[in-house]
Structures are given as C-alpha cells and as structure tokens.
Amino acid sequence: MEKVVLAYSGGLDTSCILKWLLEKGYEVICFMADVGQDEDFQAARDKALKIGASEVVVKDVKAHFVEHFVWPAIRMGVIYEKRYLLGTSLARPCITLALMETVKEFNCQFISHGATGKGNDQIRFELSAYALNPEIKVLAPWRIPEFCERFEGRNDLLEYAKNNNIPVAATTKAPWSMDANIMHISYESGILEDPSQPGPEDLFQMTKSPQNAPNNQYVQPLHILQFLNQIGGEHGIGRIDIVENRFVGLKSRGIYETPGCKILYEAHQDLEVYCLDREILRVKSLLSERMAEYVYNGFWFSPEAEYVKKCLDESQKSVNGRVTVELFKGNVLVVARESLSSLYNQELVSMNAHGQLNYTAATGFIEINSIRLKEHYRAHGVTANNVKGLSRNFSRVKLN
Amino acid sequence: MEKVVLAYSGGLDTSCILKWLLEKGYEVICFMADVGQDEDFQAARDKALKIGASEVVVKDVKAHFVEHFVWPAIRMGVIYEKRYLLGTSLARPCITLALMETVKEFNCQFISHGATGKGNDQIRFELSAYALNPEIKVLAPWRIPEFCERFEGRNDLLEYAKNNNIPVAATTKAPWSMDANIMHISYESGILEDPSQPGPEDLFQMTKSPQNAPNNQYVQPLHILQFLNQIGGEHGIGRIDIVENRFVGLKSRGIYETPGCKILYEAHQDLEVYCLDREILRVKSLLSERMAEYVYNGFWFSPEAEYVKKCLDESQKSVNGRVTVELFKGNVLVVARESLSSLYNQELVSMNAHGQLNYTAATGFIEINSIRLKEHYRAHGVTANNVKGLSRNFSRVKLN
Amino acid sequence: MEKVVLAYSGGLDTSCILKWLLEKGYEVICFMADVGQDEDFQAARDKALKIGASEVVVKDVKAHFVEHFVWPAIRMGVIYEKRYLLGTSLARPCITLALMETVKEFNCQFISHGATGKGNDQIRFELSAYALNPEIKVLAPWRIPEFCERFEGRNDLLEYAKNNNIPVAATTKAPWSMDANIMHISYESGILEDPSQPGPEDLFQMTKSPQNAPNNQYVQPLHILQFLNQIGGEHGIGRIDIVENRFVGLKSRGIYETPGCKILYEAHQDLEVYCLDREILRVKSLLSERMAEYVYNGFWFSPEAEYVKKCLDESQKSVNGRVTVELFKGNVLVVARESLSSLYNQELVSMNAHGQLNYTAATGFIEINSIRLKEHYRAHGVTANNVKGLSRNFSRVKLN
C-alpha cells in the first residue's frame, strides 16, 4: 500500500483529508510539528488515530526553528515589503524538514497537506519538500478536481465529518484563520479580507497591555526568544496590519504579531549600522532584500538561498556588541549601543577637534564631486541666470 | 569690492565669520531661510547689521520646502539606512535655492557658510550651489587654514567676539548641536557623541506626551504638515536615535524628531503596497534606495536625482486612497485603507470561494518552479538519503 | 460553434493541430504574421484552407515590429544573460498583438498554438494574450493530455497527416528547429542539444562571408534594419552560440544570428556612455537588466515592463549623435563618435592643461575617500607591519 505523511492539524480540513486519503486506499501517517503554537497535541493524536491514521508523529522543532531559521533571519535582516518579518514563511521549511524526516523514517512515497490553491503555504511546503527529496510526490487535495468538486464549501466538510464520525470542535470557528508559532501569530481571511476594516481588538493573542517584566538572563536562543516574546507581548510590541503581495500574484491582507523578533530586528539593525562598513552595509541591504523574497516565496531550500545566506553570514563577522532598548507601549526604542568591533571613532567624528583629519580635505572632495554636476548643468544650459526658473521667487520676510 | 552671501544663523560661529569676512575686505549680505525653525529673525538681523553686514535677507521657504521637497520625499519613500527620513538633507538644497536667488539679486560672486569640514552639510550646500550656478565661488572658513589656525576652539571665538563687540547669548550653550525645520529636529555632537549613552529626555522639543488633538481638515501641504507635526508630537511619534554613515566616510550619532513625516511615511507606504503592482513596487524600492543616498549625500540637484525622481513620480500615478492610522504613545498604527485604484481583489483572494482562479493551476506553477531546485539538488547529490544531514534529528514529542 | 484563432506555421505540427481542432468541433481561423521570415505564405494558406480552416489571415507586422519592439529594445539596451539580444522574445508579443487583433475581428473565444510545454514561447504568447484580453481562453494542445497521449512522437503526427490527407513537405526536416524574423534567426533542439558539439557551418542563413556593401542612406526603421542585416550578414556579424536559462527553470542551448541589431546595439551602447551622465548610466544599467528579464520571460505587456520602459525612455533624451563603426569579419568595431549632447569635455580632460580644475582638489578627494579605509584597517589590525602578510614577498629583479 502506498504511504502518505499528512501534515495534520487536528482541524476539520485535515481530518477530512485524512479520511479521504484512507478512502482512496492510502496508508496515512499524520505528522505534527511543535513550533511553539498553543495546541493540544494529545487530543489531535487521539482524533487522528480514531479516524484511522496508522501512526501520529509529533516532533518538537522549536529549538531548531529558533536557532536555524529565526536567528539567521534576524542576522540576515530579512523583512518582506519593508514590514513583514516572515514568521510563517520561515516556519514552513523548518516544518518540512521534520516532515521529510518522517517520510524517510516511515519510508513513504507521498506527502499531503491541507493548504489551498491560492496561498503561499502550498508553495513553501512543496518547494521545500522537492528540494529535500526530488522524488517525493505531493497530494494536495485542495487542488485535486475530485476532492474540490466533492467539497465545495465548509458545509460539505461538516456533513462529511458527521457521516464519518469525525469529531468537530463545539466552539464556533473564529471569523479568520490563524497561524501561530514561537516567532509570531498571523491572522488572515474571513472578516479580515476587507482592508478598509480594522482588525478587532480581541484578535490579538500574543501582545497585551504593559506590565512589569522580570530581570533575567538567558543563553539558549529558544529561551531568549520566549523571554522576549513575553516582555514584548506585555508591552504591546510587534503588531502590524498590512496588505501584502503573494507569490501567486494576488494581494492579501494579514495582521501579524511578532513581539520578540521585532525587538531583535530593531536591536540587530542598530548594531549592524554601528559595526559595519558603509559599503558592506549597502551590499548587505541588496542581498537581504533578495533573501526576503526567496524566503517569502518558499525558496529557503534553494541554490540561491543557500548562496545568499553564505554571503550574508560573511557580512556578520564584525557585528557584535550590546544594544540597550526601551520597550514602551508598543515602541522598541534603541537608546544606546556599545561594541568592540565598531568602526565608530568618537575622537575622529568630534566636531570640537580637527582630529586626525585634515580640515581642508573636504574642499577637494567637494570640488571633485561637483565636476560632474557643473559639466551637466553647463551642457544643459542651467546657469546663474536661470536659478529663478527653479525657484518659486521666495517671499522675503518683512523685518525692520 | 567682492560680494559674499553668508548663510547666517545669528550664532557665535557665523557672527565671527561675518566679522572675519569683513576684515578680509568682502562686502557681506547675510542670508537666513525660514524653514520652520523657532528663531528670532529680527534679533539675528539686528545683530548682523550691527556687526557690519550690508544687508540681511530672510526668506520664507516653508511652503516651497513642504511642497517641493517633503511631499516628493514621502512619495519617493526615501529613507536613509532604513531609518532616517532625511529632514536635514532635504532642507539643505531648498535653502540653497533661496540663497542662490539672493546671490543673483545682489549680483554676488561668493557664498560662505559656517559648516565644518567633517560633516555632510558643507557638501550638501556646496554641491547644490555648484549645480545651480557652476561659476559660484565658495568661502568655507572652517576649511581655510588661516581661519582654522586663528580659531582653534570655542574660546578663540568667544575672545574674538568680545574684542569685536559681537554680542554673545547669555544662555549657556546646549551640550549638543541641533538642526530644526518644519519637517524635523536633529540633535548631534557634544554629549551625544558617545552612542552608549542615551540622549537626555530634556533634549526633545518637538514630541511630547499625548494630549487631545483637534479634528480638522487641511488642504495646503504646509498646513497638513503643521497639523501632523502637532498631533504627532503630542503622541510622541517619530523619535529615532541612530548611528549613521556620513558621506565623508565617518560614522556619526544623531537623534531625530520627525513627528508629522513619520505619520505620512507610514501611511504612504501602506497605501503604496495596497495600490501598486508587485513588480513595480520592487523596482520602486530599488530606485528609492538610490534616491535616499543621492539626497543624503547632497546630490538633490544632479542629473541622477532629476532622472530618478521622474521615474519615481511615474510609479505614483495609481497611488491614491485613504489610510486610517491610529496614533498612540509613539506608535503609528495603520489599521485600515481604501482605494479606488488598488489592485486588491477581495473576491479573488477569498479563501472560501474558488472564484475565477482555476484551483488546480498552482500545481503546475509549483511543479515548474521546482524543476530548477530538483535539478540542482540532484546534481549536487542531495537526495532523500541525506535529509537527516540537514536536520537535527528532531526529537519526537512523547504522547500516549 | 466556438471559434479559435490558431497561430499557424504551415508545418506538420500546426497542420495536425488544425485538423485536430476541427475534429473537436471548433471553427478555426488560421493566423500567420509576416515578421520578416522567409516563408511561402501562399502555400501555407492553400494548405490550411485545404485542411479545413474557415479563413487564413496573414498580417504584415514587420514595420511595427522594428519600430515598436526592435528600436525600443536597442534604446533600452536589453540583453539577456549578457549575450542574447532577445530576437524571439521581442517578436512574440508583437505577433500576439496582431493575433489578438484577428481574435477581435473574427469575434473568437479561443486561441491556439503549437508551442510545447517546456519552452519559453508558450509563456510569451499566452501572457501577452491574457494581458491584451483577460477573457481569452487558450488551447495549447501540447499540454492537453488527450492530444499528448495521441501524439507521442513525430511518427504519430506523420501517420495522422497521411490518414487525413495533410500534405507533408518532401524535404527532410533539418535536425534542429529554427525561428526567423527580421531581427534574427535562432536555432535550437535536435543535434544542437549537445552543447559540447559546435553548430554545423551549414546552419547559418543570415550571416555570410564578406563582400562589398552599397553606400546608401535609409530613413525608415524597417529599411535601416534590412540594410544593416544585409551588410552585417555579409561581414559575418552577430553569431552567438550559448546555453541560456529558460523561464521554466531549464537550461537550453541556442545558436543565434542577429547581424543588424548587433551593429545597432554596439553603436548605441557607445553613444550612450558618451552622452549620459555616469550615475544615470548606472541606474539605466540596473533597469535595463530587469527589462531584459521581463522581455525574455514573456512580460512585455505587463505593468512592470510598461513602467520600466517609460523610465528607460526618459534616460534617452540626451542620447543623440553619430557613431562610426567598422565591420570586419565578424567584428563590430566602434572607432569614432560625435555628439552635440555629450558631456565629454576635451579641454577639461586634457592632461596637458590644468584647465578649469584646481590641480590640488584630488588631494582632498582622496583623503576623504581614504578615511573609511584607514579606519577599517586600523580597527581590524592591518598596518604597515603586515603588508608582508598580504604580499608574496616579491622577488627583486637582479640588475647591476
């Protein structure tokens, strides 16, 4: 019998998919990854076994996720369309890594998932899977005509569940969908699809009103992030509400909470400008923008992401130090920084002393830089006589 | 007699420079621009005339500055090293425009200023001046050996002022320097030069603790910005504390307040992603990053800035709409947006309906995108057998 | 009856597709575009009518192609992967334009073509068609399971042709495929698929051994290109043999002849560097590289290509002049250029005169530029003492 590893969530969709795959004659191993979401794994496991899964595997990938995906993302400074810290995009390849490990352990030929045909997640899961195992086959029921025709809406799923003794949660479904992990929670769909309507306040689960925070020291990446999530959340850090461009070419609206990583991102960025040479910073910025797109589009496991990651890592060798941030009612305020590897030279920059810099040097610097401008404006006829043309004929302030 | 237009501030430095230029035999016209700073122009004028200026010209450039520099900057999305909104960099070419108008009105051959030889401002002033009038000559006393040798420190200036009956403000000088205009205030130098020490709270002048804001409508760019500065300031919006890379190659620490423009920047960025095609957004981002460098480095008047500005303007034709922001204790939170020219299609993106999009299309999309990855990992020997190599051998969560 | 416009070539594939579409119950209008290829349109028309096409439309798009695709491409400087001048990529959207005009004239709902599922052409045709008419439907038989299963190889096509009285050319098929238009001829597939084997000499049709060329003047873009193709071809200009990266993620080997445009490309590039400001040239280079990808990938009709085209056009306003090229046995040698709008200033650049440039200015320019380097190497411990470390301990040349 052909064996499938199903990325299982315990919810209505993947429970129906599980049953449907069994109907189709597959043996199904359900897989769940603990990426830090708030989830009753025991209940999900019981449910899957009851439906007919031959095995339910839950793997704890939190520490790996923080160390090998979140930390590098902060170092690489990846941020999508200038605002989104890529919490879901980073989790997908990490989950796929553990899922493909399960594929190998159980010697399967297929994987399956409940992602729909319009989103980014299907792409991120499958590209990662193909990269990790070019021979793997994917069953994506929401793109299989037979499945889609059978389940045209939520009611069809509910009826199928009822007919097949699949337990359905008594709680009413939230009017949005949610993806949570230790880095962030994202909210989209449902009532959020109208970008002219603010997200409701009871949506947020990770960020709260300010309280007192403990004064602790942490060493493990996982513990550092957990701590930052806690105090960041308490100070309301890291909420964004954006419309973003999906890889498939649609625009979609999402609301995100990323408290701990928002703090790390701001602190790292500050330290980086402090430590790095200006021109390396420029190149890093270019590469980082490309990397954000690779990650968002699902190309974490790809030749280009591997290559650019190496280049970005190379840039970080001298980025070390201590940054002081204030967290206050949603703000991450960098107020001070120190570093032994910074190129900042207080003595040299001081306005009060001519220091080691020849004070006349800038004259030549400006003169040389102006050659090109003078030539251009000479050649194009902009001279003293037409300054007026550029100006508004400024009004003179009346004074005695 | 040769005539100089001196960019005059009324402070100790430019007052001494005024006197020194007169000593050197120049006729001096003092020039001041009202860019929205809090300044006693009458007192400055009286002082300059007393020292010996043959004329003092004060021009009101506020409205021009907002319309032709601040507004375009927001549209172009320019931000230096991802954080600085370029308040000083934008004011310099605008001031130079009015200064060069004065040069022409008084038929002068020289301009002079009190900027030092290590900073960005000298470059911004002079490149703009050369672009507007390639024949102009610049006297930058802080780069002239004779002047620098005579005035080695502040005490030399104070003594010279005393000997020449130049009034010196009784108030003690703040232990930092400041540049204010209607867009922002920047603080640098002095005690701020140590980036490991936070800026003192009494430094800030533009941003305060939250209060109630009026509910008004404004049409003129200048009035809109004044209103946004007021309510932004009241809600503590737009403070940054950064170390930045100067054009001359030094790193320098600055603290900035930009309340109104921070609101505009966030709102515009949100609207832009909402309205623009994804790929145009990518190109705009590239061009915008270049433009920020031109502006920061003093090349506002340059062939490249003129060219890139046209390209950026071209991208903005469909960026129109209404953005709702919440201002709360330092936060600018975009919570909703509407636009008639957005490409956002709620019906198409909806997860609940298969809509106009063929639900199986993504299968082919992913398959084609994976060809390259599969070939790469095949060629480089990464196959099902070495997934383990990439993973950490994830621990399985123990469940019953 | 549903109506299809079929992009018809007169060859075996599209003749069989024509018949197959008729069998499927469609009314078929055959469309051919005269883009300058060497083709017997009359024979093709007769053949299509004999098979059963209800109409055969041949449109002459040569002049439009040269004016609105080839000329802009030269101005924009688009070149794919630094070598391919995009002859086929540019023709596709132009042909689609005329094809969609036919769709409208005959009020059709479908288009069809004979491009295969691995190539770039299917994408270029279809993206252009969707952009020009988002409602159009595409029948791509080589991606339709029923068709592909029926025609697994060339023999199946030959048999089908025989059974349906479709005439087959008596001449043996060349062991490669070819795409010709007034801009270029490309050769790929068949024996060319082995990149370690040179293309055979009898492959080339457009470029020959040198002869004498006439001395004429041409004004119409089409006539200029025809003339340049002729003399370029006679001098063996514009052959390349490359492996390139297809949009679908495959590498493919192609051989190209582009005599006239190679001359134009080289002359234009020379003139451009001569006339344009350096920094505009840098921005143009960035944009041009992006545009080449859009064109290659089939996005000629797209928001991003429209936008970038406008930006590139904007850069060309001062690119005017005369370039002298020598054509010699495959070489396009630019030997001289003149322009009234060049920024080149012979007097200023002359080494013999100090000219208008202050000869000491470069001292300050270099000093300022070196600040960053000195700081970096000081901070990272590279000093006079370790020059040896960087060098190879150079051997001294023995002299008396």
Place this chain on the structure above:
Amino acid sequence: MEKVVLAYSGGLDTSCILKWLLEKGYEVICFMADVGQDEDFQAARDKALKIGASEVVVKDVKAHFVEHFVWPAIRMGVIYEKRYLLGTSLARPCITLALMETVKEFNCQFISHGATGKGNDQIRFELSAYALNPEIKVLAPWRIPEFCERFEGRNDLLEYAKNNNIPVAATTKAPWSMDANIMHISYESGILEDPSQPGPEDLFQMTKSPQNAPNNQYVQPLHILQFLNQIGGEHGIGRIDIVENRFVGLKSRGIYETPGCKILYEAHQDLEVYCLDREILRVKSLLSERMAEYVYNGFWFSPEAEYVKKCLDESQKSVNGRVTVELFKGNVLVVARESLSSLYNQELVSMNAHGQLNYTAATGFIEINSIRLKEHYRAHGVTANNVKGLSRNFSRVKLN
C-alpha cells in the same frame, strides 16, 4: 633625513620628480614593478642612480599579478561599463603592494608618484597605499602648488632636465600616453582625446594580423596568460575604443588591447552560465557590477571589495569545465562547452521527449503568472475592446 619611495618609470616626468624631491631634501628610493611591460629596467636604474636615487628597486610581480588579480577578475567577471576589462585598474593595487613592501624594507615615511590630478591612477595608488598602511604619507608633486607652478608644461620639464643633466630620450614622444602590463595595453591622451577621430593603426602593439599558433599546454597562470596573449594578439583579439567615466567625474577616451583576457573572459562567462543556477547567476551579476566599480575606482583594498570578493568566490565552486573557442580575425567564438558540474540536462530539455516533466504543468504556471497581469489590465480598463488601441491596425497580406 626623511625617506621617500618614488614610483619611477624612467621617463621625463618621474626623473624630474626624482631630482625635485632630492632638491627638497628627501632621500629617494626609486621603485619599479615588472608587470610584464616592455621596459629597459637596467637603463632606468642607471638613470635614476645617476640623478641621485640612493637605491633602485625593481620587483617582478608578474606571476602574483596574474594569480591574485587577473585570475580573480576573470572569475568575478568584472567589466567596467560593460566593455573595459580593467587591465590598468587591476595592476595599480598589485604594484602598490610591492611598493609598500619596499616602503617597509627601507623604513620610509613617504611615497611619491608622477600621476596627475585628473586621472584615476592617483586615486588607485593612494587608496591602496592608505589601506595597506594608514600611516603612510603621500607626495603627489602634480598636486603640489609649488611643483605645478614651476612646471607648467612639458617645456619646463625639458629645460629642468637639461639644466640638471637628466638624460632625455632622443626618440620623439608618441602623441598619446600608454600603460602596458601583461594583461593589456591602454592608450589615452594626446591625439586620442578627440573621440570623433579613430585611433591610428600604428598605435597597437599587442594585437596583430593572424598567423599560425603553436599547440601547447600550460599550467602556470602566468604562462597560460602569456600564451593566450600571444595567440590572441596574432588573431587581433581584444581591441576596444571607448569613452569611459572616470571616478573624478570626467569622461575620458581610451583605446585598449587585452587579447588573452578577452579570451578568458568570454570562455569563463560561457562556462558560468552553463554551470550556475539561474538565480545565483543573477545575484552574481549584481555583485560583479559593484566589484567592477570598486576596482575601477581604486578600492581593491577595501572592506567592501574584500567582502564582495568572498561572495563572488563562493559562487564559483561549481564553475568547472572545458570550453572550446575559435579565434578568428578578432572574434572569440565559443562553439562548445563541457562540464561535469553543469545543471544542463539534455534529456530533460529535449523537445522530442516529454521526459520527467509533466507536460501539463506549464498550463498552471502560466495561469498563475497571468493572474497579476489580468488583474492589472482589468483594473486599468484594458480589455478585448481596446487591443486596437495598442496595435497599428496591421495590414493584411494580400493572397489568393
């Protein structure tokens, strides 16, 4: 006495500079680097000693130059403004390396050179020197007012030489200046300053008319390049005549001969596209363009060049193979290539077999890629009805 290492050429300029430095009271060590130019080092040494140099050091840097500058440049694919292979720009930092070694051996405080104040070379020499030894001081006589006022033209130098018994070559000076090394010869200035006049045929020294070439194998980089220079030169390979943008902002005209490296550049580029993943190639292209600017502008020894060089090296790991080129009358024609690490997959790309690729996949790929286009053109009102608007109303070809 303070000691200077003078970059000496044996010509009139540096001989007069040598004498002038002695007059000024410096002890002068003359330094020459053998970078492969055709030079009588013995005569130059004798002349310098006669004038008064305390030592003349000639170092052979050819092998180091080829291995550590030319080879990396080829790998990195650096080319300035798409045409110039950077022969002089690469030699300058290499020469400076050996010069600074001499500075250390003789324990000097100064270096001096004969480069003028408008060119690139002064910048390349001095930035390299400052990077290698931030404490070094530079004497650039052509930027020292006293020197420049004394020597206003060539006649002043000739008279000074005569008065000081400095031998002057009897041969008349060529009406251009020249810079030769094992990589290339460049020609500029003098009669070449008029870009509308072709360079004279007797200018070229490195490239000749075709002859028969030997069939040898070489292993050492130096020997490979010498061989390629020889056969490339015999076939007239690698001449360019360009106007380029100098770092100081001037445009300048140069003629270059780079026979061997032109062959290497073309072969390497071909191999690279053959071996590299498409997206890595895109990133490499970006980085390579930046690197070319660093090298041209004199920043070989700089944090950014060191960083980008590492990134570029990283990209080359899988670029290995064999390229067959034909050299014919100025042409370098790549006709075949082989590589064990190429991603080219002849079986997969073959048009004749559906291969491993699902033939229907492209349908979904195109459909997804068209979503964005359709939305855009729908939103902007371009529909079937206005195709005409875009077209020229193509004329239909009259057939029977």
